[in-house]
Amino acid sequence: MPQIPDTVLLEERAELAMNAVAGLPDQDMDGIPYFSADLLARPAALRHGDWDYGSSHGRLLDACVLARHMTGKDTWREVEEGLRRRLIGFFGDDGLSYRLARPEVGWPANANLIDQRAVLLSLTTWYVSDGDPEARRLADRHVAALKRIAIKERDVWFYPASEYTPGGWPSPNAIALHLAPDPASFSGRLVMPLLRYHQATGNEDALELCAWFARLIVHKSGVFNEDGSFNPARAYRSAHFHTRLGTLEGLARYARHVGDHELTAYVRRSYDWALGQATAFGWTPGDLADQRYEHESCSLVDLIGTGTTLAGSGHTAYWGVVERFLRNHLVESQLLDLSWVESAPDASGDEPGWVTHVRVGERVRGAFAGYGAPNDYVCDVELGRGHTADVQACCVGSGVRGLFWGWNSIVTADPRAVRVNLLLTRATRQVTVLSHLPHEGRVDLDVHEDLRELRVRVPDWAGYAKVRVARESGGFDGTQAGAWAADGYLSIPAPRRGERVTVTFPVPETATTEVAAGREYRVRWRGDDVIGISPEGTARPMYSGRKIHPTAPRRDYTPARPAKEWEW
Secondary structure, three states: OOEEEOOOOHHHHHHHHHHHHHHOEEHHHOOEEOOEEEOOOOOOEEEOOOOOOHHHHHHHHHHHHHHHHHHOOOOOHHHHHHHHHHHHHOEOOOOOEOEOOEHHHOEOOEEEHHHHHHHHHHHHHHHHHHOOHHHHHHHHHHHHHHHHHOEEEOOEEEOOOOEEEOOEOOOHHHHHOOOOOOHHHHOHHHHHHHHHHHHHHOOHHHHHHHHHHHHHHHHHHOOEOOOOOEOOOHHHOOOOHHHHHHHHHHHHHHHHHHOOHHHHHHHHHHHHHHHHHOOOOOOOOOOOOOOOOOEOHHHHHHHHHHHHHHHHOOOOOHHHHHHHHHHHHHHHOEOOOOOOOOOEOOOOOOEOOOEEOEOHHHHHOOOEEOOEEOOEOOOOOOOOOOOOOOEEHHHHHHHHHHHHHHHOOOEEEOOOOEEEOOOOOEEOOOEEEEEOOOOOOEEEEEEOOOOOEEEEOOOHHHOOOOOEEEOOOOOEEOOOOOOEOOOOOEEEEOOOOOOEEEEEOOOOEEEEEEEEOOEEEEEEEEOOEEEEEEOOOOOOEOOOOOOOOOOOOEEEOOOOOOOOOOOO
16 A cells, blocks of 8 residues: 555545544434534533434535545445435425424424525535435425525515424514514525535526525625624624625625626625634634634634635635635544543433433544634633533534535646645545645645646745755746746646656744634644644643654555546
8 A cells, every 4th residue: 555644634534524423313313313512511411402403414414425425435324324314304395394393392393494505405415426316306396495485575585584384484574574584594505505506407496596695695684794794783693603604605606606706806805804703723703792702613614615615716815724724723623532521331311312421422523613612622611601512413514514625625627727726635537636744845746647737836935935846857946937827826837647746845833823702822833734822722622732743754545536526
C-alpha cells in the first residue's frame, strides 16, 4: 500500500462520523433517532426531541449518501436503508413530511416547515446519487405540495406559520394579517435543495419557488438589514445564524444559476458581515441574543457551503476562508476522544422511548458539536442559556455535508484548466493532491491525465518570492514571468500523465486575538492551522493536542477516486 502524508483526510472524517449516524437510532422506537446528547451528565444521556422525524431523518440520510460517495464504502447501508424506509413513511397523502404525534408530551402531528428543507435535501441527494425513480416521485410530490400550500399574493409568496396541519394552516388570521414568521427558517433555507433538485431534474415548480422565496427574503422580509447585518428582532429568531447562513447559501447558488450579480453582491454583503461575527477559525455565535455563546456546527457548514459557492462564482478569495474553517473548527468539533464521557453500564436508569444512558459516548463518537465553545467541544457558560446539548442529530448530518462540500471543492475542472482550490489531500480522475500541511509547506500533485494547464491556489500568507515548483520538465519559482495566472493561481502548463509536480513554500507562525461573543481568545497559527488557543477549554479542550513535526508523518493509505464526480 502506498504511503501518504498523515494529514487531514476529509473522506476519513466522514467515515468516522458514520459511527454517530449509526449510533443515534433507537431500536425501542423502530429506529427513530435520538436527537441530542448531554455528555457532561453522569452518566451521559441521549434524548429524543421534536426534531426526530423529517429533520433528523433528512439530515442523516443525506450524510449516509454523501459519505458513501466520498469513501466508496457502504458498510452503513443497513442504517441508510432504515432511515430511507422511515422517511418515506412520514409522507402524508398531500406530499408533505409529517412529524408523528406524541400525545404523552403534547406534540401533535404536523408538517413543520423547517423539516421540509431536510427532507427535500435528502431526496435530492438520493436521486443525484442513485437515480432512483422513487426518490424522484417523492420529491416531485413534495415540491408540488410546497408550491400548493404557499400563500400567493401579487408580489410575494410566503408561509404564514411554522407548521402546516392535515387540516390546513392553523391560523387563518395570520394569513389575513400578512404574518410570515421567520421567512429565513421556513422559506429561505428551502432555496438550496429546491434549486439543486431543479438542476437535477428540470422541475420548473422548484425553480419558481426559488424565485419567489428569493424575492421574499431580499425585498419583503427584513431578515437582513441594508448593511448586510442580521435583523436581531425576536420575531426573526433573534438573528439565528444557522437559518440566516443557510438562506445565504441558497441565494448564492440561485444567483449563480440565473446570473444575478446584484443578488450575489447582496449575499456577499451579509456573508462578510457574518464572517465578522465569527472567528477566523470558524466558530460562530448561535444568534444575537441568548444563544450567542453557543456554536452550532450547522452554522459553520452553511459558511463553508456559501464560501464554496461564492468562490466558485469567481470570488476566489473565499477559498482561503473555506480552507481555514475545514482545517480548524469543523474537524476539531468532531468527537474522537471519549475519555471524559461517562456512560451507564446498563439500562436501569433509562426511560424507554425517551432517554438512554447506555453506551452514549461510544454511540456518538464521530459526532460534530451541537453547541460548542470556541475552545471546547462543550458550551457550559454562566451567560445565555448555560449548558444545553453537546450533540444534536442535525449537526451530525450537517457536519458530513460540510466535509463533502470541502472535499468536492478541493479540485475542480473546466475545459481550460484543472484547479486545486484547497490544499487538502484528495484523489480525483485528473490529479491526486497530497498535502504535507501544516508540518511542511509542500503539496505533491500526481497527474493522471495529460492536462492543458494545472492551477494551484497558493495561500496569501505564503507570498510568492519563495514559492517553488519542481517537475520533470524543469522547475520554476514564483518570481518568474508566467508563473501566475490572471485569477491569482500558480500556473503549471501542460503537465503530463504520470508526472509528479511538487509545490513548496514557507509556512509562517503567527498569533491573533479572536473575539467570540465578547470574549477574547489568543490564537496561535501555523499557516491556516490553529496550533494553540488560550484560554484552553475544560471539558474537552479544542486545539490543545495538535502537534507539528519538521516533516509530515507518513501513513499507509490509498485515497479513493469516486466512480463519478458530482456537481453541487
